[in-house]
Amino acid sequence: MNQIRMHTGSFPLVRDVGMTLTSEGWVHPDRITDFNVFIFVIKGQMQVVEEGTEYILRAGMGFFLKSGLHHLGTAGTIPGTSTIWIHFSEGLQDAHVPKRVEEGSLQPFQASRTYKVFGPVDYRFELLLPKLVELQEPASFISKVKDLYELYCSAPLFGHVLLSIKTMELFLDLYRLHHDPERHRMTSKSDAVVRKLALYLEEHWESLLEPERIRAEFGLNYRYMSTLFKTRMGISIFHYHERHRIHRAAELLKSTSMNISEVSDKLKYTSPYYFSRVFKKVMGEAPSVYIRNIYRM
Numbered sequence: 001m002n003q004i005r006m007h008t009g010s011f012p013l014v015r016d017v018g019m020t021l022t023s024e025g026w027v028h029p030d031r032i033t034d035f036n037v038f039i040f041v042i043k044g045q046m047q048v049v050e051e052g053t054e055y056i057l058r059a060g061m062g063f064f065l066k067s068g069l070h071h072l073g074t075a076g077t078i079p080g081t082s083t084i085w086i087h088f089s090e091g092l093q094d095a096h097v098p099k100r101v102e103e104g105s106l107q108p109f110q111a112s113r114t115y116k117v118f119g120p121v122d123y124r125f126e127l128l129l130p131k132l133v134e135l136q137e138p139a140s141f142i143s144k145v146k147d148l149y150e151l152y153c154s155a156p157l158f159g160h161v162l163l164s165i166k167t168m169e170l171f172l173d174l175y176r177l178h179h180d181p182e183r184h185r186m187t188s189k190s191d192a193v194v195r196k197l198a199l200y201l202e203e204h205w206e207s208l209l210e211p212e213r214i215r216a217e218f219g220l221n222y223r224y225m226s227t228l229f230k231t232r233m234g235i236s237i238f239h240y241h242e243r244h245r246i247h248r249a250a251e252l253l254k255s256t257s258m259n260i261s262e263v264s265d266k267l268k269y270t271s272p273y274y275f276s277r278v279f280k281k282v283m284g285e286a287p288s289v290y291i292r293n294i295y296r297m
Contacts, residue, residue, distance in 0.1 A: 001131045002050060002066045004036055006171060009123035010091030011164035012036075017152035022046070022081040028073030035087045037065040038171075040145050044081025047073055057083075060138040062174055064129055084145045086167060119284045129171060130178040141177075144170055193218065194232045197225060201241040205248045208268050209241050246282040249275075253287060254294050260287045 006012065015035050028048045039046065039057065046057045051069050056076055065071050067089070135141055148166050151159065200217065201209075214237075215222045229237050245267055252263050264275035279287045 002069055003131050004064050004066050004129045005090070005126045006129055006168075006175075007091050008125045008127060009120075011161075011168045012088040012091055012171065014152075014160060014163040014167050015087040015089065017084070017086050017149050017163065019149055020081075020083045020085065022077055022079055024079045026073075026077055026079070026081075027075070028071060028077070030072035032068065032070050033087075034067055035089050036067045037071075038086040038088065039063045039065070040084050040142075042082040042084065042142055042145075044083075045076065045078040046081050046083060047076025049074060055132065057132075058134075060135045062133045062135070062141075064131055084149050086148070088164075088167060091164075121284075127175055129175060133174050133178050135177060141170075141173065144173070190228055191232065193220065193225065194229055197229060197237070198233065198240065201237065202244055205241075205245050206267060209238055242278065243282050246279055249279060249287075250283060250290060253291055260291075263287075
């Protein structure tokens with residue numbers, strides 16, 4: 001479907017922003033560009049052809065056109081159609097290969113709900129932006145798009161940087177709306193099991209992982225659940241649970257007067273030394289360094 005991938009560790013680089021109000025006979029330009037295009041239809045209807053595939057865009061729809069592909073218009077655009085468009089390139093990449101979050105992965109819905117402390121690795125993701133999004137209640141998004149256009153026109157100091165930040169926010173909004181779990185409820189039994197298991201692991205953060213207890217709780221083969229969880233979440237049951245436990249440990253070190261040994265005991269680690277090793281692996285620094293670098297409550 002020629003979808004665009006967005007690196008979450010950098011901002012899209014905005015080239016320019018504009019508004020189009022079509023007249024009789026207007027068609028999308030016949031061109032191949034070296035930049036991506038995002039079009040949002042405020043009112044009316046616009047027709048765009050990308051690599052031979054026709055798209056009809058109506059009010060409340062957002063559409064991404066990928067760079068390097070052939071785009072044109074023929075017929076189908078209504079006079080008086082109002083759109084706002086953004087020309088942009090992918091953000092600057094770092095040396096690390098980002099992890100791709102594919103369609104159907106549950107991980108994007110889980111990360112922001114369970115993690116409280118974020119390291120560089122948590123930003124090394126590529127999100128597959130939806131090709132076409134239709135918003136049922138577009139008013140608030142339209143307001144944001146218009147604000148972006150006004151920011152572009154006002155040209156403040158470092159305006160191009162602000163544009164990139166605001167554009168990232170817009171695209172993340174679209175991604176979340178498109179993948180909203182309330183809108184796209186996972187109806188299969190396997191998806192329900194994965195969600196329930198993730199919640200179970202989060203609720204039992206003070207306990208060590210107990211496969212037999214999980215098997216008894218869910219009445220399913222543990223190996224089957226492990227494979228299913230890794231496939232849908234992109235992370236093993238063990239590492240999901242361990243990472244959540246360490247994030248909760250970090251919260252205890254930050255918000256209480258507990259020391260490293262006390263937190264280690266509370267989470268039932270065999271020794272403070274082993275706890276410190278796991279903590280450093282997850283957080284990127286030893287708990288003693290973490291304590292020095294934070295403001296304890």
